[in-house]
Amino acid sequence: MPRRYSRIHELDLPWRLYDAAILLLLASFVGACAWTRSWTGPFVLPVRFLSVAGFLTIFYGSFIEPRLLAVRRYAVGKGERSIRIAFLSDLHVGPYKGASWVRRLVDRTNGLKPDLVLLGGDFLYRDASDLPELAPLKRLEAPLGTYAIMGNHDEWKSGRETRAWFEASGIPLLVNRSVSIDREGEKLLVSGVDDDWYGEADLEAAFKDFTPDAPAVVMLHNPELAPHAAALLRGRTGATVFFSGHTHGGQIRLPFLGSVARLPHDMGRRFDRGRFTFEGFPLLLGAGTGESGPRARLFCPPEIVLAELRF
Numbered sequence: 001m002p003r004r005y006s007r008i009h010e011l012d013l014p015w016r017l018y019d020a021a022i023l024l025l026l027a028s029f030v031g032a033c034a035w036t037r038s039w040t041g042p043f044v045l046p047v048r049f050l051s052v053a054g055f056l057t058i059f060y061g062s063f064i065e066p067r068l069l070a071v072r073r074y075a076v077g078k079g080e081r082s083i084r085i086a087f088l089s090d091l092h093v094g095p096y097k098g099a100s101w102v103r104r105l106v107d108r109t110n111g112l113k114p115d116l117v118l119l120g121g122d123f124l125y126r127d128a129s130d131l132p133e134l135a136p137l138k139r140l141e142a143p144l145g146t147y148a149i150m151g152n153h154d155e156w157k158s159g160r161e162t163r164a165w166f167e168a169s170g171i172p173l174l175v176n177r178s179v180s181i182d183r184e185g186e187k188l189l190v191s192g193v194d195d196d197w198y199g200e201a202d203l204e205a206a207f208k209d210f211t212p213d214a215p216a217v218v219m220l221h222n223p224e225l226a227p228h229a230a231a232l233l234r235g236r237t238g239a240t241v242f243f244s245g246h247t248h249g250g251q252i253r254l255p256f257l258g259s260v261a262r263l264p265h266d267m268g269r270r271f272d273r274g275r276f277t278f279e280g281f282p283l284l285l286g287a288g289t290g291e292s293g294p295r296a297r298l299f300c301p302p303e304i305v306l307a308e309l310r311f
């Protein structure tokens with residue numbers, strides 16, 4: 001029986017006013033330049049420096065860093081054999097990014113020559129009207145296939161339409177189920193769990209067909225599911241790795257402080273992006289490739305996670 005594992009965190013209202021705040025800061029930057037023109041004395045330079053630095057930081061975070069694309073590499077497990085897995089999440093097509101960005105993501109991912117591509121949910125930002133922007137995803141190339149899960153933004157208003165889009169696109173959606181892939185006579189399990197906020201996450205159903213010793217990759221949009229998944233899979237001997245998104249790495253970060261905004265989970269600030277371990281199972285938490293709330297990213301560029309799973 002599905003149950004709710006996490007608490008829903010709605011977007012904070014101030015983030016929706018971000019574009020207005022950019023305009024206000026731009027106006028104050030111009031104002032500060034004009035205002036200090038007739039100034040003399042020791043404060044002129046610091047005030048000008050701070051206004052220029054503030055303006056450049058906001059401009060960079062709003063319009064340049066969101067268009068950068070990093071590849072974050074991990075190696076998990078031990079053994080002679082390995083597969084390369086590319087994981088992309090939180091595309092959030094809509095107000096800020098569209099098909100041209102998705103095309104760039106796809107080209108970059110194909111260039112990494114992954115064996116398997118995983119899409120970790122939150123394809124949409126608003127609603128189903130933006131689904132056509134995802135069309136370039138159909139060009140993803142990987143010999144073991146491309147698989148996707150639903151995120152909270154997909155289940156929120158457009159669950160039915162998103163499922164239909166994936167059905168038509170030929171990219172299998174893993175909603176509380178797993179598939180077994182044959183790799184040169186070797187079995188690999190790929191499992192996906194539904195979103196926990198607006199969907200119905202059912203971990204037991206997702207792992208129903210698991211055998212204890214085959215290598216397994218598990219997609220959980222919200223990392224808050226990871227400890228529950230790990231508890232259920234305790235004792236399995238096959239190499240296992242979890243992939244999550246949802247946090248966007250905080251999206252806007254400050255050095256030493258981490259995420260400026262509250263993260264959308266109750267796991268604590270430490271769980272923003274990177275590698276974590278639950279019951280011995282690694283969780284690779286990606287910073288995502290799109291934006292929600294403010295259009296900006298700062299010290300947290302969009303990223304493709306590229307993992308080498310050894311077994």
Ligand SMILES: [Fe+2]
Nearest residue numbers: 090122246292
């Ligand atoms: Fe997201």
